[in-house]
Amino acid sequence: MMELREQIRHHDYLYYVESRPEVSDAEYDALMRELRNLEAQFPDLVTEDSPTQRIAGTPTDLFKPVEHNVAMLSLDNATTPDDLREFETRLGRAVPGATFQYVGEPKIDGLGVALVYERGRFVRGATRGDGRIGEDITANLRTIRSIPTVLKPGPLASAELLEVRGEVFMPREEFAKLNRTLEEAGTPTFANPRNAAAGAVRQKDPAVTARRPLDMFLYHVSRADALGFASHWDTLEALRAAGFKTNPRAERCANLDAVLAACERLERDRDSLGYDADGVVVKVDSLEQQRRLGSTTHHPRWAIAFKFAARQATTMIEAIEVNVGKTGALTPTAKLTPVELAGVTIRNVSLHNEDEIRRKDIRVGDTVLVERAGDVIPYVVQVVLAKRPAESQAFRFPSTCPACGGRAERPEGEAYWRCTNSACPAQFKERLNHFGSRRAMDIEHLGDSTIEQLVDSGEVKDFADLYHLAVEKVSELDRFADKSAENLIRAIAGSRDRGLARLLNALGIRLVGERVAQLLATRFGSLDVIAGKSEAELAEVHGIGDEIARAIVAFFQDPANTELMKKLKAAGVVTTAPTAPVGPTPLAGKTIVVTGVLPTLSREAARELIERYGGRVATSVSKKTDYVVVGDAPGGKADDARRLGVTMLDEAGLLALVRS
Ligand SMILES: [Zn+2]
Missing domain, CATH: 1.10.287.610 (Helix hairpin bin)
Structure with a gap:
């Protein structure tokens, strides 16, 4: 045994x-x-x-008060490099003439815990509590597999009584999994990994804790000098040798500049650590110096926590506004009391849709926790229910369009309410914006405020009206000089011959974006032909599914759209695709994958080139792929090609093939 x-x-x-x-x-x-x-x-x-x-403790053993052998003090904070320099100045005053070396470790946003070992055997674990008295959570800690119950031989294992400290945390990935499970079960989710870890550690039933994957990094040996260690770094190594997990990102720093560099590196990497860290703990490395520095009643003088820029903050929801998008979707936005998050002032957050508001029960007047992490757009994590005003009422999603007053409906199975009024000006402004955008009709000078004025003045009621605008009319509009009116009209006129693919994209047909528009244009060549196709005929095109086909047919069946097509043609807008090049199509029947960055062709240009000469562009490599065109930093597709023995070309090779 x-x-x-x-x-x-x-x-x-x-x-x-x-x-x-x-x-x-x-x-x-x-x-x-x-x-x-x-x-x-x-x-x-x-x-x-x-x-x-490991999973055997009885609930009654849990949470008994435990007095810590050495008080668990909290750390003083630093938020700027200057704060750290001041910290060093204070050190220098307390120990005159000394030079200091440091250790910097990620400050994990978890739970401080003390573990006690007797002659190398785990006997007790407790929460930090108020620093002097914590709660006994031995049975729950025993379920954490990275905490050794028996230490490996060495100075720590042979200590009569050993107290070590560290941070219990839930890795981000496990946190996401746990919340998904809770959500599926319809139980409340945790706001962040820290709360989830705290909940798990204080479970009455260790078996539940065991199912919540927790981990622990150790960072402190109490009374380490008495065990013969000279530096904090040595104690970290001893912890590692005894079988504990220590943070691999801990760094020994020869001076304060090295500390500042370490802090910068860790803040930059904070999203890839796999756990939540909110700063860097900086400690004086020498235990002798630590002893001489001592503590105040609150903090040790030899350590400080450098805090990363905050990413979560609480603020109030002053209003919930609902706006209309180009497809008529009503999207709710919360207007916040402005709050600073990671260096940016946040005034609005999207609430996405009705279900999101309902799920989080977000109400006007609520105090909410908002987060902005890395590149993620800010969002509401949760409502602080304790601060909800007594008279608060659940938010009622409007059933009419806030812009035109038209009836809104929420089709079954969809997340969005939509305005059903096809003449809704707010929707039309969004669609006009898309119509003129760079990848659609590419109309310069047709910006938001111009659109606003053109629509509000009644000059432009549909896309075709654009092509009948007169300079005099436009220059009458607010803030429009003759010169800019002329520029706009010239830009509009120049957009007439963008061709079928761009026009199809510009029309804003549901589910028809750039890619589908290109497929339709290549296959059918003219707007009239497409308008006459049945669902089945459209769905035959590779890359166009039933749902897209249905949306296209629905669009052309709408009499208002038939009228619009007539008007566009009458206005001289080209509704056909440029005719295919005469002569051979060297890439006919070839399936080609492009990966990586090509020296001169953009991804789009490469696709256009391949399709123009009869080839088909695929997104993944299979045995049916004829060529893989490989640029810089190609990634997995090049490996796939090598594995499957598919011919690989560089850009020059592709061009040579086309020229052939
Ligand atoms: Zn509307």
Whole structure:
């Protein structure tokens, strides 16, 4: 039994601490099974530190008060590099003439926990509590597999009584998984990994904690100098040698400049750490210096927490505004009391749709927690219910369009309410904006405020009206000089011959974007032909599914759109595709994948070129791929090509093929 326990501990260590298992799950399970069987036969020989006993504590043992042997103080904060320099100045005053080395470690947003070992065996674990008295959570901590129940031989294992400290946390990935599970079960989710970890650690039933994957980094050995260590860095190494997990991003820094550089690096990398870190803990490395510096009643003088820019903040929802998009979708936006987050002032956050508002029960007047992490757009994490005003009422999504007063409806199975008024000016402004955008009709000078004025003045009621605008009329509009009116009219006129593909994209047909527009134009060549096609005929085109086909037919069946097509043609807008080049199509029947950055052709230009000469562009490499055109930084597709033996070309090779 001892031998089995030894083996299982070794594999636990490799798996949970080092992340390099040496046995399969099945082999591991077999060892566990054998141990369980033996322990069932000889119950007197079951020890508390046996791997089978990780999930064995009784709820009554939990949360008894525990007095810490050494008080767990909190850390003083620094928010700027100057604060850190001041910290060093204070150190210099307290220990005159000394030079300081430091250790910087990610400050994990988790739960501070103290573990006690007697002669190398885990006997007790407690929360930080008020720093002096914490709660006994031994049974729950025992379920965390990266916490060793028996230490590897060494100075820590042989200590009569050892107290070590660290941070219990939930890795981000596990947090996301847990919230998904909770959401599917219809139970409330956790706002962040820290709350989830706190909830797990304070579970009454250790079996529940065991199902919540927690981890722990160790960062402190109490009274380490008495154990013969000279520096904090040495204690980290001893912790590692004893079988604990320590943070691999901890750095020994020769001076304060190195500390500042480490802080900068960690802040830059904070999104890729895999766990939430909100700063860097900077400690004086020498334990002798630490001893001389001592503590105030609140903080040790030899350590400081450098805080990263905050990403979460609470603020109030002053109003919920609903706007209309180009497809008529009503989208709600929360107007916030402005709040600073990671260096940016946030005034609005999108609330996405009715379900999102309902799910989070977001109301006007609510205090909410908002987050802006990395490149993610700001969003409402949750409502702070404790601060909800008594008279608060659930938000009622409008059933009429806030712009035109038209009836809004929410089709079954869809997330959005839509304005049903096809003449809705707000929708039309959005669609006009899209019509003139760079990848559609590419009309310069047709900006938001111009559109606003053209529509509000009644000059432009549909796309075709644009082509009948007169300079005199436009220059009468607010803030329009003759010169700019002329520029606009010239730009509009110049957009007449953009061709069928761009026109199709510009029309804003539901589900028809750039790619589908290009497919339709290439296949059918003219707007009239497309308008006359049935769903089945359209769906035959590779890349156009039933749903898209349905949306296209619906568009052309609408009499208002038939009228619009007539007007556009009458206005001289080209409704056909440029005729295909005469002569051979060297790429006919070839399927080609483009990957990486090509020296001269943009991805789009490469696609146009391939399609113009009869080839088909695919997005993934298969056995049916004829060529893979490889540029810089190609990624996995080049590997796929190599593996499948598909011919690879560079840009010059593609051009040569076209010229052939
Ligand atoms: Zn409307």
